[in-house]
Amino acid sequence: MTGLYTRWALILGVTLLLAILTFQHYQQHLATLPMGTLLSSPPSSQPVRIQGMVKSGTLQGEVEQGQATFEFVDGPASLVVEYEGPPLENIRELKTLVLIGRWDSQNQVFKAQETALINNFGFVAAAYLVSVLGLGWMVFAMSQRVMVLFKEIKESKLYEPEADSLGYKE
Amino acid sequence: MPFFKTIRWVVWKDLISEWRTRETMSSMLFFALIVILVFSFSFSMDQDAARQLIAGIIWVAFTFTGIIGLGKSFTSELQNDCLESLQMSPAPKGAIYLGKTAANFLFMLSVEILLFPLFVLFFNLDVIEAVGTLLIIFFLATLGLSAVGTLFSALTVQIRAREVMLPVLLLPLAVPVMIAAVEATRGALSGDPFSFYSQWIQLLTIFDIIFTVVSFWLFEFILDS
Amino acid sequence: MINRIIRQIQRYKGWFGGGAALCIFLGLYTGLLASPPDYYQGELVRIMYVHVPLAHTSTLAYSVLFGGSIWYLWKRDPLVDNMCQASASICALFTALALITGSIWAKPTWNTWWTWDPRLVSFTVLLLILGGYLMLRRLVDDPVRGGRYAAILAIVGGIDLPIIKFSVEWWRTLHQPMSFSTRGVSISEDILIPLTLMSIGCWLLFAYMVMVRTQILYLTELLHAKKGRLLSQTHFSQTTP
Amino acid sequence: MIAIQVNSLSKAYGFYRIFEDLSFDVHPGECFALFGPNGAGKTTLLRILATLQAPSHGQFTIFGQDGVAQKDTVREIIMLIAHGSHLYDELSATENLQFALGLRGQAPSPPQIKRALDRTGIGAFADLKIRQFSAGMKKRLDFAKTILAQPQLLLLDEPYNALDHAGVAITNQLIQETLDRAGTVFMTTHDRDKATQIATRGGILKGGHLHLLSSEQLTTDAIF
Numbered sequence: 001m002t003g004l005y006t007r008w009a010l011i012l013g014v015t016l017l018l019a020i021l022t023f024q025h026y027q028q029h030l031a032t033l034p035m036g037t038l039l040s041s042p043p044s045s046q047p048v049r050i051q052g053m054v055k056s057g058t059l060q061g062e063v064e065q066g067q068a069t070f071e072f073v074d075g076p077a078s079l080v081v082e083y084e085g086p087p088l089e090n091i092r093e094l095k096t097l098v099l100i101g102r103w104d105s106q107n108q109v110f111k112a113q114e115t116a117l118i119n120n121f122g123f124v125a126a127a128y129l130v131s132v133l134g135l136g137w138m139v140f141a142m143s144q145r146v147m148v149l150f151k152e153i154k155e156s157k158l159y160e161p162e163a164d165s166l167g168y169k170e
Numbered sequence: 171m172p173f174f175k176t177i178r179w180v181v182w183k184d185l186i187s188e189w190r191t192r193e194t195m196s197s198m199l200f201f202a203l204i205v206i207l208v209f210s211f212s213f214s215m216d217q218d219a220a221r222q223l224i225a226g227i228i229w230v231a232f233t234f235t236g237i238i239g240l241g242k243s244f245t246s247e248l249q250n251d252c253l254e255s256l257q258m259s260p261a262p263k264g265a266i267y268l269g270k271t272a273a274n275f276l277f278m279l280s281v282e283i284l285l286f287p288l289f290v291l292f293f294n295l296d297v298i299e300a301v302g303t304l305l306i307i308f309f310l311a312t313l314g315l316s317a318v319g320t321l322f323s324a325l326t327v328q329i330r331a332r333e334v335m336l337p338v339l340l341l342p343l344a345v346p347v348m349i350a351a352v353e354a355t356r357g358a359l360s361g362d363p364f365s366f367y368s369q370w371i372q373l374l375t376i377f378d379i380i381f382t383v384v385s386f387w388l389f390e391f392i393l394d395s
Numbered sequence: 396m397i398n399r400i401i402r403q404i405q406r407y408k409g410w411f412g413g414g415a416a417l418c419i420f421l422g423l424y425t426g427l428l429a430s431p432p433d434y435y436q437g438e439l440v441r442i443m444y445v446h447v448p449l450a451h452t453s454t455l456a457y458s459v460l461f462g463g464s465i466w467y468l469w470k471r472d473p474l475v476d477n478m479c480q481a482s483a484s485i486c487a488l489f490t491a492l493a494l495i496t497g498s499i500w501a502k503p504t505w506n507t508w509w510t511w512d513p514r515l516v517s518f519t520v521l522l523l524i525l526g527g528y529l530m531l532r533r534l535v536d537d538p539v540r541g542g543r544y545a546a547i548l549a550i551v552g553g554i555d556l557p558i559i560k561f562s563v564e565w566w567r568t569l570h571q572p573m574s575f576s577t578r579g580v581s582i583s584e585d586i587l588i589p590l591t592l593m594s595i596g597c598w599l600l601f602a603y604m605v606m607v608r609t610q611i612l613y614l615t616e617l618l619h620a621k622k623g624r625l626l627s628q629t630h631f632s633q634t635t636p
Numbered sequence: 637m638i639a640i641q642v643n644s645l646s647k648a649y650g651f652y653r654i655f656e657d658l659s660f661d662v663h664p665g666e667c668f669a670l671f672g673p674n675g676a677g678k679t680t681l682l683r684i685l686a687t688l689q690a691p692s693h694g695q696f697t698i699f700g701q702d703g704v705a706q707k708d709t710v711r712e713i714i715m716l717i718a719h720g721s722h723l724y725d726e727l728s729a730t731e732n733l734q735f736a737l738g739l740r741g742q743a744p745s746p747p748q749i750k751r752a753l754d755r756t757g758i759g760a761f762a763d764l765k766i767r768q769f770s771a772g773m774k775k776r777l778d779f780a781k782t783i784l785a786q787p788q789l790l791l792l793d794e795p796y797n798a799l800d801h802a803g804v805a806i807t808n809q810l811i812q813e814t815l816d817r818a819g820t821v822f823m824t825t826h827d828r829d830k831a832t833q834i835a836t837r838g839g840i841l842k843g844g845h846l847h848l849l850s851s852e853q854l855t856t857d858a859i860f
Contacts (some may be wrong), residue, residue: 014420022427029439117437123503126429127442127496131449132493135600136484142607149614156621172741179738187726190765209525225554233797250766250774258688259739260711316550325544338530339548342523343555345516346562353566373562390545391468537649623652 004147008140015132026121035074038103038110049100050074050110051118056093063091072099072110085113176261180269181276187246188277189306194242198281202235203288210292215360220293225356228289229348232308233315233341235285236278240319241336243274244327257393267320267389271382273324283309300358307358310374311351318343323386324392330386350374397466398474408606411599418596419537422448426589442500444589448597450518456486456601457521461553462561464546474613476542479533479549481608485601487525494518508598513567517560524552637700639664639789639820640685645694647680650768653745655844657694664788667811667821669854671828676841678824679793685822686716686791698789712740715787717795721774725767729753729777732766736781744784753778756806771798775807779810790814792823796830808834 033049052074061068066087072079082101083091091097101112188194209227213219247253253290256266286304290297297304320338326332350370433440457544463479466472497515500506508513528548535541640662647654649806654677672678681688685696687707696703698710723732727810733749744752753759755775766774775798782790795807811821811834825831838849 004586011416014416018420018423018427021424024430051434104588117432119432119438120503121438124438126424127499130495130499131445131492132423134488137487139604139607142611143603145611146532146607146614149611149618153614153618155620156618175741176739179735183727183731183735184725186731187724190726212455227602242459247812249725250723251718252722252724254688254718254720255716255722255736258686258714258716260708260741261739277478321547322553325547328540329531330536331534335527335534339527342520342527343551344554345520346558349566350797353759369565373565377558378559380554381551382552388468388550391543391547394543623648 004143008143011136015136030119030121032098035072035077035079039077039079047100047102047113049098049116051096051098052078053096054091054093059091059093063087079114080108081109081110083112083115085115092116173262173265176265177269177272180266181272184243184270184273188273194239194277194309195281197242198235198239198277199284201238201282202231202285205231205234206285206292214365219248220295221360224289224293224295225352225359227293228286229311229354231285231351232278232282232312233344233348234337235281236274236312236315236319237337237340239281240274240316240323240340241333243270243320243328244323244334248322248327252266253393263384263390263393266326266393267386271316271320271385276311278312278316279308282312295359296361297359299361302360304355307351307354307371307374308363310371310378311347311354314347314374314378314381315344317382317385318347321389321392336346346373350377388394397470398472401431401478402473405606405610408603409607413597415596415603418592418599422589422592423597425592428585430585439500439503440586442496443586444593446493446496446500447590448593449489449496450514452597452601453486453493453518453521453595455598456482456544456605457475457553457556459605460486460549464549464553467542467546468550473542473616474609475545477609477612477616478605479546480612481605483525483528483545483549485604485608487529488623489597489601490518490522490525494522511563513560513564516563517556519603520559521552521556522610523549524556526551533595637664638662638697639666639724640696640822641669642685642696643694645681646683646692647677647684647689648692650737653844655841655846658846660839660846660848662822664819664820665815665818666837667815667823667835669792669831669838670822670824671826671831671838671843673826678841678845681841682716682718682793682822682824686714687711688716708716713788714791715782715785715789716791716793717775717782718780718793720767721771721778721795723766723769723774723777726765728763728765729758729769729780730762732777733781733784737784740785742785747782749780752783753777755783756780756810757802758853772800772803776803776828778807779807782814783810784821786817788819790819792819792821792825793830794825794827796825796827804829804830815833 010092030049032049035050035052038050040050050072052072055071055073055078058068058071059068061083064087065170066085067081068081068083070081070083070091070093072081080100083099083101096118098116098118099110099112100116101110103110179374206227213223244253247256259266286308289295319336319340322336322343325333326339329335331345350373354367354370354374421445426441430441432438436443460479460482461480463475467479494515497518501510502508528545531548532541532545533604535544640660642658642660645658646656658681661839670678670681680689684691685703687703687710690704694806697702699713701709701713703710722736724735727735730746730749730753733744733752737744745831750762753762758776758780759772761769761773766777769777775795778842781840791813792811795811796804799807808830811823814821817838823831836851836852838854840847842847
């Protein structure tokens with residue numbers, strides 16, 4: 001009995017560890033900073049991710065060569081972006097996207113080096129939760145059932161030791 | 171040959187019993203009639219919409235009607251424990267299966283042929299040129315349904331909740347027959363050239379062959395001790 | 396023969412469980428953390444790392460059920476019947492999870508929860524057949540007859556499933572050209588590592604689950620046997636002339 | 637050759653054991669009557685011999701044919717008259733006979749059928765549907781079937797149920813005829829008075845075991 005629960009405590013521990021690591025990874029590398037927060041309390045020079053839309057009529061420069069300047073809007077807030085990085089067809093007017101770069105507070109310019117796709121992480125989380133919880137619950141219920149059956153067989157007074165791999169051993 | 175004689179005896183027995191009571195056929199016919207009426211009330215259809223939907227409606231009506239007939243096929247064997255006598259008769263079990271399938275096939279096909287004019291009447295269909303191909307389609311699809319259906323009718327007859335279990339087990343397996351029959355019927359009714367939908371008829375033929383052979387072999391295990 | 400093999404493998408089922416846990420944890424780690432996002436699908440590609448292995452495993456589970464059913468009809472080994480029943484219920488779980496994760500992936504990718512894609516239809520029909528299989532087993536009073544009937548259903552279903560998939564594929568292509576490919580465009584190494592790890596993990600997990608479930612069914616019968624022996628003893632102890 | 641040879645036969649439903657380790661022989665020309673209380677497994681044993689159920693353990697042979705492996709051969713030489721009459725309600729008596737014998741690969745001529753029906757006392761109802769038959773008439777029709785089929789082994793499950801005095805007399809007479817043409821009869825019954833008139837040997841199945849009775853023991857009261 002205790003063996004089963006220690007094993008499952010271990011499995012639960014590793015799963016939780018993975019979940020925490022994933023959440024940290026999300027916080028550090030994937031979550032976007034709201035543009036308002038970026039403007040009101042600009043972080044020091046580490047790179048941040050912001051999400052917004054390219055304002056129409058403001059896109060200038062050679063996107064195919066990987067150079068562009070445009071205004072980037074997120075709700076009421078907006079800022080000027082200088083993009084310099086790998087050539088991408090992702091930057092278009094009225095396109096919503098995620099930019100990765102640094103906020104230059106002296107020139108009031110966001111220097112972007114990379115773009116990323118917009119992702120709804122809820123779907124990924126839902127898929128993983130459903131499958132991990134579904135499988136985990138099923139396997140746990142099954143292992144517990146085996147334990148209960150062993151106990152019942154032992155307790156029924158007619159118990160005889162069954163000398164094979166499917167029956168009782170320990 | 172005892173094999174073919176057995177088939178003949180089983181068909182003969184089923185046809186005579188049916189002829190005397192007309193129980194299965196009349197319940198199938200009335201049920202199908204009600205289905206047609208319900209469909210025509212639920213979709214108030216003009217000519218164009220009818221042409222789009224009618225193939226599906228025809229086959230839904232035919233399939234559910236067929237399930238009624240198939241369900242009755244083996245429950246009639248439960249009277250006086252006749253199933254037991256089939257089980258312990260020295261006749262080859264495959265022949266009994268083929269006989270039962272042939273009887274079911276005949277019931278279903280004749281109900282379909284009786285009903286089809288009503289579809290033409292109620293839904294204003296234009297079928298003069300397509301009658302020949304439609305008959306081929308009805309023949310093949312009904313054969314497929316009765317081949318699998320007879321096996322599952324025998325399988326569900328001795329279990330609890332058999333009226334529910336027959337459609338539950340049969341309908342998922344009949345998906346290819348349904349798709350092929352509906353597509354071919356739609357093609358025939360809308361006056362497409364034969365080559366447009368001949369592949370569906372091929373699919374029906376393949377399905378019929380595979381499942382008659384498979385059910386023929388598996389039927390023995392149903393009537394097994 | 397199969398009986399002895401099953402019993403032999405049962406002895407090592409802990410290794411299967413452990414291996415499954417290891418592979419799945421490594422797969423989750425690489426899939427969630429270590430692998431980069433896909434160029435086209437972005438982070439959504441990570442759903443594939445659970446969805447594809449689940450779908451593969453459910454086909455594997457049905458193959459086991461199909462083969463086991465044929466073997467059971469041939470040799471009438473009750474342990475094989477237990478194994479078939481175990482694979483059926485586990486196959487149903489894997490199929491349901493594969494359908495759910497597929498649906499979750501389809502919503503952001505195709506902007507719909509459901510489409511009449513051949514794979515989706517055949518998996519749905521598979522789930523329906525498995526539901527019928529599990530219901531059938533409960534509805535037959537005599538367990539031996541139930542096993543035989545269920546085996547017949549599994550064999551007919553196993554032959555029917557490729558035909559269903561084929562016919563739905565035909566049906567779809569006739570009505571509209573396939574507007575989207577189901578899987579990622581090209582499989583790069585970054586995708587391959589977590590996918591392989593998760594696939595192996597799911598296969599091992601399936602093997603482990605089948606063993607445990609078979610054991611549960613066997614032990615339940617053993618318990619019934621003990622109770623039945625008690626009943627039989629009263630029956631046998633009736634005064635004899 | 638031995639008509640029925642049963643060798644350590646056992647039957648269990650799931651894990652509930654009906655009987656265990658039965659062994660007995662029945663020789664051609666014998667009428668074996670199996671007695672026993674309700675639920676003792678008489679009918680189960682009969683159904684196993686009729687190849688309707690499989691035994692859990694053990695073997696039996698019918699005229700040298702293995703009852704499990706050579707089922708189809710066994711089925712050609714045996715016939716069962718059970719609680720259910722195995723008759724189709726919508727067919728007439730004649731048609732039922734034709735169908736039942738047709739499945740056995742036989743084709744009796746109309747005069748033969750007429751004679752068999754007359755012998756069992758239902759010749760007047762030859763063209764009546766079975767739906768209108770009483771239970772006793774159905775049983776007589778079953779006996780008419782055996783007259784035509786002439787099985788080597790006749791298995792009877794409670795043959796005297798639903799029969800009047802004349803029916804019992806005809807039954808016993810038909811059993812005697814079967815015995816006379818070196819056929820074998822195996823019946824289960826709880827009607828000792830009627831069975832002992834015709835049975836040559838018997839047994840009591842009780843508590844999962846069989847106690848064989850010789851023909852002398854059959855008529856003494858002490859054993860029951």
